[in-house]
Amino acid sequence: MSMSKAARTINATAFSYISSWALLTAAELRVFDHLPARSQDLSAISPDPDLVDTWMLTLADAGIVFNNEGVWNQTDDMATLLSGDNSYVDYLGGQVMQQMTPRLTLGHTGENVLASVLANPASRRGYQGWFADPDEARAYQSSQHAGSLGPAKALARALPDPTGRVLDLGGGWGAIAQAVAKRHNVDVDVVDFATVVSSAPAGSERVKFLAGNALDPATWPEQAYDGVVLSYLFSSIPGSAQEPLLAALADRGVQWIAIHDFMAGSGRWASAWSLQHAVFVPEHRSRSADAIGAMLNAAGFDTVSSAPLIDEMTTLVVGTRG
Ligand SMILES: C[S@@+](CC[C@H](N)C(=O)[O-])C[C@H]1O[C@@H](n2cnc3c(N)ncnc32)[C@H](O)[C@@H]1O
Known part of the structure:
Protein backbone atom coordinates (compact mmCIF):
# COMPACT_ATOMS: atom_id res chain seq x y z
CA MET A 1 0.00 0.00 0.00
CA SER A 2 1.37 3.44 -0.91
CA MET A 3 1.73 6.21 1.68
CA SER A 4 -1.07 8.23 0.08
CA LYS A 5 -3.39 5.18 0.00
CA ALA A 6 -2.54 4.57 3.67
CA ALA A 7 -3.39 8.18 4.52
CA ARG A 8 -6.67 7.97 2.58
CA THR A 9 -7.57 4.74 4.38
CA ILE A 10 -6.88 6.29 7.78
CA ASN A 11 -8.80 9.47 6.98
CA ALA A 12 -11.81 7.59 5.64
CA THR A 13 -12.37 6.14 9.10
CA ALA A 14 -10.94 8.94 11.24
CA PHE A 15 -13.24 11.62 9.79
CA SER A 16 -16.37 9.61 9.10
CA TYR A 17 -17.68 10.63 12.55
CA ILE A 18 -18.33 14.11 11.10
CA SER A 19 -20.69 13.02 8.35
CA SER A 20 -22.19 10.43 10.70
CA TRP A 21 -22.98 13.13 13.27
CA ALA A 22 -24.33 15.41 10.54
CA LEU A 23 -26.71 12.64 9.46
CA LEU A 24 -27.78 11.63 12.99
CA THR A 25 -28.47 15.30 13.78
CA ALA A 26 -30.48 15.66 10.58
CA ALA A 27 -32.47 12.61 11.66
CA GLU A 28 -33.02 14.01 15.16
CA LEU A 29 -34.13 17.39 13.79
CA ARG A 30 -36.23 15.66 11.10
CA VAL A 31 -34.77 17.89 8.39
CA PHE A 32 -35.64 15.37 5.68
CA ASP A 33 -39.37 16.00 6.28
CA HIS A 34 -38.76 19.58 5.06
CA LEU A 35 -37.02 18.78 1.75
CA PRO A 36 -36.96 20.04 -0.95
CA ALA A 37 -35.92 23.36 0.58
CA ARG A 38 -33.36 26.15 0.32
CA SER A 39 -31.11 26.66 3.33
CA GLN A 40 -32.96 29.88 4.18
CA ASP A 41 -36.28 27.94 4.16
CA LEU A 42 -34.95 25.87 7.07
CA SER A 43 -35.01 28.82 9.47
CA ALA A 44 -37.10 26.84 11.97
CA ILE A 45 -34.01 24.64 12.39
CA SER A 46 -31.33 27.35 12.13
CA PRO A 47 -31.38 31.13 11.57
CA ASP A 48 -28.01 30.86 9.75
CA PRO A 49 -28.35 29.67 6.12
CA ASP A 50 -24.56 29.55 5.66
CA LEU A 51 -24.29 27.09 8.52
CA VAL A 52 -27.11 25.02 7.05
CA ASP A 53 -25.31 25.07 3.69
CA THR A 54 -22.16 23.63 5.24
CA TRP A 55 -24.18 20.96 7.03
CA MET A 56 -26.08 20.05 3.84
CA LEU A 57 -22.86 20.04 1.75
CA THR A 58 -21.48 17.44 4.17
CA LEU A 59 -24.60 15.33 3.69
CA ALA A 60 -24.37 15.85 -0.09
CA ASP A 61 -20.75 14.60 -0.11
CA ALA A 62 -21.97 11.56 1.79
CA GLY A 63 -24.60 10.93 -0.93
CA ILE A 64 -27.59 11.60 1.34
CA VAL A 65 -28.95 14.79 -0.34
CA PHE A 66 -28.24 16.73 -3.52
CA ASN A 67 -28.49 20.35 -4.58
CA ASN A 68 -30.46 21.43 -7.61
CA GLU A 69 -30.25 25.17 -8.42
CA GLY A 70 -29.91 26.14 -4.76
CA VAL A 71 -32.57 23.74 -3.50
CA TRP A 72 -31.61 20.81 -1.25
CA ASN A 73 -33.36 17.63 -2.24
CA GLN A 74 -33.27 13.87 -1.80
CA THR A 75 -33.97 10.98 -4.15
CA ASP A 76 -37.32 9.20 -3.85
CA ASP A 77 -35.65 6.20 -2.22
CA MET A 78 -33.90 8.41 0.35
CA ALA A 79 -37.19 10.18 1.06
CA THR A 80 -38.91 6.83 1.64
CA LEU A 81 -36.26 5.84 4.18
CA LEU A 82 -35.68 9.21 5.84
CA SER A 83 -39.00 11.04 6.04
CA GLY A 84 -42.51 10.52 7.39
CA ASP A 85 -43.76 8.59 10.42
CA ASN A 86 -42.11 5.31 11.50
CA SER A 87 -39.23 5.89 9.13
CA TYR A 88 -35.57 4.97 9.55
CA VAL A 89 -34.90 8.42 11.08
CA ASP A 90 -36.77 7.34 14.22
CA TYR A 91 -34.09 4.68 14.72
CA LEU A 92 -31.12 6.87 13.69
CA GLY A 93 -32.17 9.98 15.64
CA GLY A 94 -33.54 7.93 18.54
CA GLN A 95 -31.68 4.79 19.57
CA VAL A 96 -28.47 5.32 17.58
C1 LIG B 1 -30.98 -5.37 19.89
S1 LIG B 1 -32.45 -5.75 20.72
C2 LIG B 1 -33.28 -6.76 19.52
C3 LIG B 1 -34.78 -6.81 19.66
C4 LIG B 1 -35.46 -7.73 18.64
N1 LIG B 1 -35.03 -9.10 18.78
C5 LIG B 1 -35.21 -7.25 17.22
O1 LIG B 1 -34.55 -7.94 16.44
O2 LIG B 1 -35.68 -6.16 16.89
C6 LIG B 1 -31.92 -6.96 21.91
C7 LIG B 1 -33.06 -7.43 22.79
O3 LIG B 1 -32.59 -8.49 23.62
C8 LIG B 1 -33.22 -8.34 24.87
N2 LIG B 1 -32.43 -9.07 25.86
C9 LIG B 1 -31.12 -8.90 26.17
N3 LIG B 1 -30.76 -9.75 27.14
C10 LIG B 1 -31.87 -10.48 27.45
C11 LIG B 1 -32.15 -11.51 28.37
N4 LIG B 1 -31.20 -11.99 29.18
N5 LIG B 1 -33.40 -12.01 28.41
C12 LIG B 1 -34.38 -11.52 27.61
N6 LIG B 1 -34.18 -10.55 26.71
C13 LIG B 1 -32.94 -10.03 26.63
C14 LIG B 1 -33.22 -6.83 25.09
O4 LIG B 1 -34.13 -6.45 26.10
C15 LIG B 1 -33.60 -6.35 23.70
O5 LIG B 1 -35.00 -6.26 23.55
Missing part, protein backbone atom coordinates in the same frame (compact mmCIF):
# COMPACT_ATOMS: atom_id res chain seq x y z
CA MET A 97 -27.95 8.97 18.46
CA GLN A 98 -29.49 9.22 21.91
CA GLN A 99 -28.65 5.84 23.40
CA MET A 100 -25.92 4.04 21.45
CA THR A 101 -23.37 6.74 20.62
CA PRO A 102 -23.00 7.91 24.26
CA ARG A 103 -22.37 4.27 25.24
CA LEU A 104 -19.35 4.12 22.90
CA THR A 105 -17.96 7.65 22.76
CA LEU A 106 -17.83 10.32 25.43
CA GLY A 107 -20.80 9.22 27.49
CA HIS A 108 -22.62 11.66 29.71
CA THR A 109 -19.46 12.61 31.61
CA GLY A 110 -17.10 13.44 28.76
CA GLU A 111 -15.01 10.35 29.52
CA ASN A 112 -13.98 8.05 26.61
CA VAL A 113 -16.28 5.09 27.27
CA LEU A 114 -14.49 2.65 24.95
CA ALA A 115 -11.13 3.40 26.58
CA SER A 116 -12.57 3.05 30.06
CA VAL A 117 -14.34 -0.28 29.26
CA LEU A 118 -11.13 -1.63 27.68
CA ALA A 119 -9.36 -0.86 30.96
CA ASN A 120 -12.20 -2.16 33.13
CA PRO A 121 -14.35 -4.76 31.26
CA ALA A 122 -16.13 -5.73 34.49
CA SER A 123 -17.84 -2.31 34.51
CA ARG A 124 -20.34 -3.40 31.82
CA ARG A 125 -23.95 -3.64 33.06
CA GLY A 126 -25.67 -5.19 30.06
CA TYR A 127 -29.23 -4.81 28.85
CA GLN A 128 -30.61 -5.99 32.19
CA GLY A 129 -28.90 -3.14 34.06
CA TRP A 130 -29.80 -0.65 31.32
CA PHE A 131 -33.47 -1.64 31.11
CA ALA A 132 -33.94 -1.60 34.87
CA ASP A 133 -35.03 1.96 33.99
CA PRO A 134 -38.42 1.58 32.23
CA ASP A 135 -38.07 4.96 30.47
CA GLU A 136 -34.77 3.86 28.90
CA ALA A 137 -36.35 0.54 27.88
CA ARG A 138 -39.30 2.33 26.26
CA ALA A 139 -37.15 4.87 24.39
CA TYR A 140 -34.86 2.10 23.14
CA GLN A 141 -37.63 -0.24 22.06
CA SER A 142 -39.66 2.35 20.20
CA SER A 143 -36.75 3.10 17.88
CA GLN A 144 -35.52 -0.52 17.74
CA HIS A 145 -39.01 -1.43 16.59
CA ALA A 146 -38.84 1.15 13.78
CA GLY A 147 -35.37 -0.14 12.81
CA SER A 148 -36.42 -3.80 12.77
CA LEU A 149 -39.63 -3.50 10.73
CA GLY A 150 -37.81 -3.79 7.36
CA PRO A 151 -35.38 -6.60 8.28
CA ALA A 152 -38.27 -8.43 10.00
CA LYS A 153 -39.98 -9.11 6.66
CA ALA A 154 -36.76 -10.48 5.13
CA LEU A 155 -36.12 -12.61 8.21
CA ALA A 156 -39.67 -14.02 8.19
CA ARG A 157 -39.30 -14.93 4.50
CA ALA A 158 -36.03 -16.77 5.15
CA LEU A 159 -37.31 -19.04 7.97
CA PRO A 160 -38.05 -22.73 7.54
CA ASP A 161 -41.87 -23.04 7.17
CA PRO A 162 -43.03 -23.21 10.82
CA THR A 163 -45.50 -26.00 11.54
CA GLY A 164 -46.36 -24.72 15.01
CA ARG A 165 -45.88 -22.05 17.63
CA VAL A 166 -42.66 -19.98 17.46
CA LEU A 167 -40.66 -18.46 20.34
CA ASP A 168 -38.89 -15.09 19.85
CA LEU A 169 -36.39 -14.82 22.72
CA GLY A 170 -35.24 -11.25 23.36
CA GLY A 171 -37.91 -10.18 20.88
CA GLY A 172 -38.26 -6.58 22.14
CA TRP A 173 -41.49 -4.97 20.95
CA GLY A 174 -42.11 -7.78 18.50
CA ALA A 175 -41.27 -6.38 15.05
CA ILE A 176 -39.89 -9.79 14.04
CA ALA A 177 -42.63 -11.74 15.82
CA GLN A 178 -45.38 -9.79 14.05
CA ALA A 179 -43.76 -10.39 10.66
CA VAL A 180 -43.33 -14.13 11.35
CA ALA A 181 -46.93 -14.46 12.59
CA LYS A 182 -48.27 -12.65 9.54
CA ARG A 183 -46.18 -14.40 6.90
CA HIS A 184 -46.58 -17.95 8.27
CA ASN A 185 -49.97 -17.66 9.96
CA VAL A 186 -48.61 -19.01 13.25
CA ASP A 187 -48.68 -17.91 16.91
CA VAL A 188 -45.49 -16.33 18.23
CA ASP A 189 -44.52 -15.77 21.89
CA VAL A 190 -42.11 -12.91 22.58
CA VAL A 191 -40.03 -13.24 25.75
CA ASP A 192 -38.09 -10.21 27.00
CA PHE A 193 -37.50 -8.28 30.23
CA ALA A 194 -40.61 -7.12 32.13
CA THR A 195 -39.82 -3.43 31.49
CA VAL A 196 -39.77 -4.20 27.75
CA VAL A 197 -42.87 -6.34 27.34
CA SER A 198 -44.99 -4.23 29.70
CA SER A 199 -44.73 -1.25 27.34
CA ALA A 200 -44.97 -3.18 24.03
CA PRO A 201 -47.66 -1.82 21.68
CA ALA A 202 -50.66 -4.06 21.12
CA GLY A 203 -50.03 -6.13 18.02
CA SER A 204 -51.98 -8.90 16.35
CA GLU A 205 -53.83 -11.55 18.37
CA ARG A 206 -51.27 -14.08 17.19
CA VAL A 207 -48.39 -12.44 19.12
CA LYS A 208 -48.14 -12.72 22.92
CA PHE A 209 -45.62 -10.80 25.09
CA LEU A 210 -44.23 -12.53 28.17
CA ALA A 211 -41.74 -11.36 30.79
CA GLY A 212 -38.74 -13.67 31.17
CA ASN A 213 -34.99 -14.00 30.99
CA ALA A 214 -33.37 -15.66 27.97
CA LEU A 215 -30.60 -16.90 30.28
CA ASP A 216 -33.00 -18.69 32.63
CA PRO A 217 -35.11 -21.41 30.95
CA ALA A 218 -37.23 -21.66 34.12
CA THR A 219 -38.71 -18.26 33.17
CA TRP A 220 -39.70 -19.35 29.63
CA PRO A 221 -43.32 -20.29 28.94
CA GLU A 222 -44.17 -23.98 29.59
CA GLN A 223 -45.06 -24.54 25.97
CA ALA A 224 -43.91 -26.66 23.02
CA TYR A 225 -42.36 -24.62 20.20
CA ASP A 226 -41.70 -25.61 16.61
CA GLY A 227 -38.81 -23.16 16.30
CA VAL A 228 -37.04 -20.22 17.90
CA VAL A 229 -35.84 -16.83 16.64
CA LEU A 230 -32.87 -15.16 18.35
CA SER A 231 -32.52 -11.77 16.70
CA TYR A 232 -29.54 -9.81 18.10
CA LEU A 233 -29.77 -11.88 21.28
CA PHE A 234 -26.27 -13.36 20.90
CA SER A 235 -24.87 -9.78 20.77
CA SER A 236 -26.82 -8.98 23.91
CA ILE A 237 -25.76 -11.78 26.28
CA PRO A 238 -22.42 -13.10 27.59
CA GLY A 239 -20.58 -15.38 25.15
CA SER A 240 -20.40 -18.11 27.79
CA ALA A 241 -24.22 -18.19 27.98
CA GLN A 242 -24.72 -18.97 24.27
CA GLU A 243 -23.99 -22.73 24.25
CA PRO A 244 -26.11 -23.44 27.35
CA LEU A 245 -28.94 -21.43 25.76
CA LEU A 246 -28.86 -23.55 22.58
CA ALA A 247 -28.69 -26.74 24.67
CA ALA A 248 -31.74 -25.64 26.70
CA LEU A 249 -33.68 -24.93 23.50
CA ALA A 250 -32.69 -28.34 22.11
CA ASP A 251 -33.94 -29.94 25.35
CA ARG A 252 -37.28 -28.28 24.79
CA GLY A 253 -37.51 -30.16 21.47
CA VAL A 254 -37.49 -27.25 19.04
CA GLN A 255 -37.04 -28.27 15.40
CA TRP A 256 -35.13 -25.20 14.26
CA ILE A 257 -33.26 -22.20 15.63
CA ALA A 258 -32.75 -19.00 13.61
CA ILE A 259 -29.91 -16.76 14.81
CA HIS A 260 -29.84 -13.27 13.32
CA ASP A 261 -26.94 -11.08 14.38
CA PHE A 262 -23.76 -9.13 13.67
CA MET A 263 -21.21 -11.82 12.83
CA ALA A 264 -17.47 -11.31 12.53
CA GLY A 265 -16.23 -11.21 8.94
CA SER A 266 -19.73 -10.67 7.54
CA GLY A 267 -19.43 -7.16 6.15
CA ARG A 268 -18.25 -3.61 6.64
CA TRP A 269 -20.50 -2.83 9.62
CA ALA A 270 -20.79 -6.23 11.31
CA SER A 271 -17.81 -5.93 13.65
CA ALA A 272 -18.49 -2.23 14.21
CA TRP A 273 -21.94 -3.07 15.56
CA SER A 274 -20.48 -5.89 17.63
CA LEU A 275 -18.15 -3.34 19.21
CA GLN A 276 -21.09 -1.02 19.87
CA HIS A 277 -22.63 -3.87 21.92
CA ALA A 278 -19.37 -5.11 23.42
CA VAL A 279 -18.94 -1.82 25.30
CA PHE A 280 -21.97 -2.48 27.48
CA VAL A 281 -22.70 -6.25 27.29
CA PRO A 282 -20.65 -8.16 29.93
CA GLU A 283 -18.44 -10.92 28.46
CA HIS A 284 -19.58 -10.08 24.93
CA ARG A 285 -18.02 -12.37 22.28
CA SER A 286 -17.68 -11.71 18.53
CA ARG A 287 -18.31 -14.89 16.57
CA SER A 288 -18.27 -15.68 12.85
CA ALA A 289 -21.23 -17.28 11.05
CA ASP A 290 -19.17 -20.48 10.80
CA ALA A 291 -18.58 -20.52 14.56
CA ILE A 292 -22.29 -20.04 15.21
CA GLY A 293 -23.11 -22.80 12.71
CA ALA A 294 -20.71 -25.10 14.58
CA MET A 295 -22.45 -24.29 17.88
CA LEU A 296 -25.80 -25.21 16.30
CA ASN A 297 -24.31 -28.47 15.02
CA ALA A 298 -22.99 -29.28 18.48
CA ALA A 299 -26.47 -28.65 19.92
CA GLY A 300 -27.97 -31.24 17.53
CA PHE A 301 -29.12 -29.06 14.64
CA ASP A 302 -27.34 -30.80 11.82
CA THR A 303 -28.49 -28.83 8.78
CA VAL A 304 -27.20 -25.30 8.90
CA SER A 305 -27.77 -22.54 6.35
CA SER A 306 -26.24 -19.09 6.45
CA ALA A 307 -26.98 -15.96 4.41
CA PRO A 308 -26.61 -12.18 4.74
CA LEU A 309 -29.75 -10.39 5.93
CA ILE A 310 -28.94 -6.66 6.28
CA ASP A 311 -26.34 -5.76 3.68
CA GLU A 312 -22.79 -5.59 5.11
CA MET A 313 -24.19 -5.82 8.64
CA THR A 314 -26.11 -8.91 9.72
CA THR A 315 -26.29 -12.62 8.91
CA LEU A 316 -29.04 -15.16 9.44
CA VAL A 317 -27.82 -18.63 10.44
CA VAL A 318 -30.54 -21.30 10.67
CA GLY A 319 -30.05 -24.74 12.16
CA THR A 320 -32.67 -27.47 11.67
CA ARG A 321 -32.92 -31.02 12.92
CA GLY A 322 -32.18 -33.70 10.31
